[in-house]
Amino acid sequence: MFKITERTALTDNEYQIWLEAPRIATKAQPGQFIILRIDEQGERIPLTICEADASAGKLRIIFQVIGKSTAQLAQVKTGMSLLDVVGPLGKPTEIKNYGTVMLVGGGVGIAALFPIVKGLKQAGNRVITIIGAKSKNLLILQEECAKYSDELILVTDDGSLGRKGLVTEAMADVLQREPINQAWAIGPSIMMKFCTKVATQFNVPIYVSLNPIMVDGTGMCGGCRVTIGEKIKFACVDGPEFLGAEVDWDGFIQRMRQYHPEEVTAYQAYQVKQVH
Amino acid sequence: MPKRSYNKTPMREQAPEVRQHNFKEVALGYNLQEGQLEASRCLQCKDAPCILHCPVMIDIPGFIKQIKEDDMEGARKVLNRYTNLPAICGRVCPQEKQCEMVCRLGQSKKFEPVAIGKLERLVADWSLEHPEESIEITHDKGKVAIIGSGPSGLTAAGDLAKLGYEVVVFEALQTAGGVLTYGIPEFRLPKQIVQKEIDQIVAQGVKIETDMVVGKTITMDEIMEDFDACYIGVGAGTPHFMGIPGTDLTGVYASSEYLTRINLMHGYEFPHYDTPLQPAKNVVVIGGGNVAMDSARSAKRLGAETVTVLYRRSQEELPARVEEYHHSVEEDIQYNWLTSPVEYIAGDHGQLVGVKCIRMKLGEPDESGRRRPLPIAGSEFVVPADTAIEAIGQGANRVMLDTFPELATNRWGYVQADENTCATSVPGIFAGGDIVTGAATVILAMGAGKIAAKEIDQYVQNKQVTTTV
Ligand SMILES: Cc1cc2nc3c(=O)[nH]c(=O)nc-3n(C[C@H](O)[C@H](O)[C@H](O)COP(=O)(O)OP(=O)(O)OC[C@H]3O[C@@H](n4cnc5c(N)ncnc54)[C@H](O)[C@@H]3O)c2cc1C
Ligand SMILES: Cc1cc2nc3c(=O)[nH]c(=O)nc-3n(C[C@H](O)[C@H](O)[C@H](O)COP(=O)(O)OP(=O)(O)OC[C@H]3O[C@@H](n4cnc5c(N)ncnc54)[C@H](O)[C@@H]3O)c2cc1C
Ligand code: SF4
Ligand code: SF4
Ligand code: FES
Ligand SMILES: [Mg+2]
Numbered sequence: 073m074f075k076i077t078e079r080t081a082l083t084d085n086e087y088q089i090w091l092e093a094p095r096i097a098t099k100a101q102p103g104q105f106i107i108l109r110i111d112e113q114g115e116r117i118p119l120t121i122c123e124a125d126a127s128a129g130k131l132r133i134i135f136q137v138i139g140k141s142t143a144q145l146a147q148v149k150t151g152m153s154l155l156d157v158v159g160p161l162g163k164p165t166e167i168k169n170y171g172t173v174m175l176v177g178g179g180v181g182i183a184a185l186f187p188i189v190k191g192l193k194q195a196g197n198r199v200i201t202i203i204g205a206k207s208k209n210l211l212i213l214q215e216e217c218a219k220y221s222d223e224l225i226l227v228t229d230d231g232s233l234g235r236k237g238l239v240t241e242a243m244a245d246v247l248q249r250e251p252i253n254q255a256w257a258i259g260p261s262i263m264m265k266f267c268t269k270v271a272t273q274f275n276v277p278i279y280v281s282l283n284p285i286m287v288d289g290t291g292m293c294g295g296c297r298v299t300i301g302e303k304i305k306f307a308c309v310d311g312p313e314f315l316g317a318e319v320d321w322d323g324f325i326q327r328m329r330q331y332h333p334e335e336v337t338a339y340q341a342y343q344v345k346q347v348h
Numbered sequence: 349m350p351k352r353s354y355n356k357t358p359m360r361e362q363a364p365e366v367r368q369h370n371f372k373e374v375a376l377g378y379n380l381q382e383g384q385l386e387a388s389r390c391l392q393c394k395d396a397p398c399i400l401h402c403p404v405m406i407d408i409p410g411f412i413k414q415i416k417e418d419d420m421e422g423a424r425k426v427l428n429r430y431t432n433l434p435a436i437c438g439r440v441c442p443q444e445k446q447c448e449m450v451c452r453l454g455q456s457k458k459f460e461p462v463a464i465g466k467l468e469r470l471v472a473d474w475s476l477e478h479p480e481e482s483i484e485i486t487h488d489k490g491k492v493a494i495i496g497s498g499p500s501g502l503t504a505a506g507d508l509a510k511l512g513y514e515v516v517v518f519e520a521l522q523t524a525g526g527v528l529t530y531g532i533p534e535f536r537l538p539k540q541i542v543q544k545e546i547d548q549i550v551a552q553g554v555k556i557e558t559d560m561v562v563g564k565t566i567t568m569d570e571i572m573e574d575f576d577a578c579y580i581g582v583g584a585g586t587p588h589f590m591g592i593p594g595t596d597l598t599g600v601y602a603s604s605e606y607l608t609r610i611n612l613m614h615g616y617e618f619p620h621y622d623t624p625l626q627p628a629k630n631v632v633v634i635g636g637g638n639v640a641m642d643s644a645r646s647a648k649r650l651g652a653e654t655v656t657v658l659y660r661r662s663q664e665e666l667p668a669r670v671e672e673y674h675h676s677v678e679e680d681i682q683y684n685w686l687t688s689p690v691e692y693i694a695g696d697h698g699q700l701v702g703v704k705c706i707r708m709k710l711g712e713p714d715e716s717g718r719r720r721p722l723p724i725a726g727s728e729f730v731v732p733a734d735t736a737i738e739a740i741g742q743g744a745n746r747v748m749l750d751t752f753p754e755l756a757t758n759r760w761g762y763v764q765a766d767e768n769t770c771a772t773s774v775p776g777i778f779a780g781g782d783i784v785t786g787a788a789t790v791i792l793a794m795g796a797g798k799i800a801a802k803e804i805d806q807y808v809q810n811k812q813v814t815t816t817v
Pocket of ligand 6: 139141622
């Protein structure tokens with residue numbers, strides 16, 4: 073059993089949890105994720121490891137409530153335990169000194185971006201970070217990103233904080249201004265698709281972190297397959313990071329919606345149950 | 349004594365029209381009386397050929413004799429000497445190609461062989477209902493790690509515990525059992541039976557640690573440091589795809605995902621369990637093995653109106669167990685022989701709407717000795733489908749292997765291990781089951797686990813002798 077030691081609401085629908093998972097905490101590296109199961113009826117939920125505290129044996133995860141399982145996860149209380157936590161899964165980000173790097177995060181994707189920001193800074197890179205959200209109160213991890221960035225650009229759709237507009241516009245400005253050796257983008261699929269487009273226009277290689285629907289997370293089901301450079305890859309073991317320019321975005325995006333009607337049914341049933 | 353009947357004593361089954369709508373076990377088992385009747389058909393051959401064709405060499409006439417004499421306790425004792433998972437083997441072993449194939453009774457004209465598997469199941473089920481007092485064994489001969497809790501790992505674990513070892517099994521998933529748990533469906537192998545047999549192994553002192561991905565959660569270096577020896581039984585569960593156009597449409601599955609969602613995750617009980625499955629009307633299953641049968645029959649149970657199996661050879665070459673094929677036909681599964689898919693056809697939202705197929709003919713035999721299927725030009729046609737399940741085979745599970753390059757593998761990515769000892773290229777590390785042979789059978793995986801347990805015992809004892817000198 074994996075005990076929850078802290079649960080905090082970061083925004084109206086984004087939550088942070090610290091949990092005890094000593095073995096995973098000593099192994100976790102930036103870019104990796106866990107799969108957890110809340111209880112016996114629960115599905116396997118993949119979530120990025122936002123931070124690992126090896127000495128305390130704890131992991132930090134940040135997630136957005138978008139359906140039944142994340143809604144249920146948001147209800148956990150300090151002291152409760154999760155039935156299963158497995159990891160660290162996926163290939164770690166290749167952390168090294170690239171020179172100047174650009175990191176772009178959107179929405180809850182900022183949580184997945186943060187450990188990479190931190191890792192790259194500690195590896196001696198000049199780090200330019202761009203994070204965006206719909207509005208001010210949804211922009212998470214600002215201070216922490218600032219701490220590990222040489223430059224932090226905040227972007228909101230409504231202009232309530234930082235630049236008004238899209239992260240891709242901020243990206244283009246930076247790319248026009250100075251040479252970037254390597255870029256990363258983590259956020260909604262559409263955002264990553266367009267970040268890839270912009271980076272590619274400037275001939276900057278960009279990594280994206282794909283989050284297709286997963287089951288086992290160990291390469292045994294093939295559900296997380298994505299087409300990368302015309303080849304079938306399993307995001308859970310070959311990724312989740314891939315070069316954005318090689319991703320077949322349309323195929324990837326359409327597969328994310330595979331269970332939409334069932335997910336809606338499950339979420340509605342859950343909400344009804346919560347009210348009663 | 350009554351005259352031996354020509355045929356096996358029939359086993360009661362759920363009627364096809366009923367079982368098409370539930371996941372409960374199809375074959376209901378013998379009662380003691382039926383078992384004794386069947387047991388009395390055995391000739392009690394002195395040089396019993398059946399034993400030689402059982403991969404774990406169960407004393408078949410031995411346990412059958414005890415059934416006949418109404419000594420179930422005795423029958424259990426015989427079985428326990430050879431197998432840790434009799435209730436499972438009795439259900440899923442390809443008996444007709446092993447013990448029963450050579451049964452002397454079956455060789456004589458008109459007679460069917462003795463129903464060895466069904467009798468094994470009878471004893472095993474009785475045994476689960478009449479648990480033995482567990483004898484306290486001290487586990488002080490050494491420490492052995494087992495990677496993977498499939499039939500191979502569980503067998504090695506059980507035998508090593510009986511030999512006096514402290515055994516820890518590391519399993520990546522949340523539940524132990526390997527394919528027995530996530531692959532073979534409930535209606536052929538109830539998960540409760542699997543769990544009970546695992547519980548009996550645990551009762552012998554084996555510790556099973558789930559949620560442990562070796563290579564990720566714990567490294568091979570850590571294992572080699574903490575344990576005297578290690579057995580790798582990680583299986584061959586990585587699905588292959590044909591890679592035809594449209595593979596990323598929604599509705600296209602690998603059988604591994606389809607069956608994992610159903611079995612491990614209880615997708616058939618959605619929304620009581622959270623893992624969803626897409627409702628399907630017309631399902632196409634590609635392949636002809638047990639995995640294809642299991643997928644097709646599961647789809648039917650989930651409410652599909654039509655389920656069609658596409659197999660590129662003819663019925664004669666079908667690799668699935670005959671019994672399973674018959675069951676599937678009774679359940680209204682359709683077959684398209686000599687047919688191969690060439691493309692998945694997309695609807696407006698990236699969803700599957702049909703499978704474009706081509707007819708095949710059989711040409712000259714290939715390396716495997718089977719006639720090679722060849723496409724007939726211009727014979728394309730479309731089977732309407734909203735779900736397609738590819739059951740065309742699996743490859744090595746790589747998660748652990750990728751982190752342990754010291755271990756020699758062959759050109760297909762399977763671990764190189766000595767057939768007679770399970771020894772690998774790294775001293776102290778043994779391997780067996782599907783990760784060595786490629787996708788095979790439960791009983792072969794168990795056989796390897798048995799060999800490994802003996803060899804590991806010897807290895808650890810020798811090592812201790814040499815290190816103390
Ligand atoms: C490697 C990886 C890392 C991730 N990291 C984070 C993270 O740090 N924070 C975060 O908020 N979210 C993360 N996600 C997404 C998160 O797993 C899903 O949001 C969550 O599983 C949705 O569950 P639900 O039941 O609440 O929603 P549902 O209503 O079931 O689904 C809503 C949508 O979420 C996606 N989804 C559903 N089930 C899965 C699944 N099993 N695997 C992947 N996606 C699914 C689908 O697109 C679906 O349409 C990550 C996903 C992956 C694959
Ligand atoms: C759908 C289906 C139906 C079948 N039907 C039959 C049948 O009727 N009769 C028959 O005889 N055979 C059948 N088989 C084949 C049979 O199940 C396999 O040959 C057998 O299970 C192999 O056993 P194993 O112990 O080698 O591996 P598996 O059963 O595959 O078990 C391997 C285990 O190792 C775990 N693992 C993998 N990597 C790691 C890691 N890094 N760390 C920790 N754990 C890990 C896996 O999660 C898994 O639990 C069927 C197979 C399938 C898929
Ligand atoms: S284990 Fe399999 S081969 Fe051996 S006796 Fe039982 S059914 Fe026959
Ligand atoms: S070969 Fe057949 S008849 Fe002979 S002992 Fe074995 S099961 Fe009995
Ligand atoms: S989640 Fe099953 S193979 Fe990646
Ligand atoms: Mg869900």
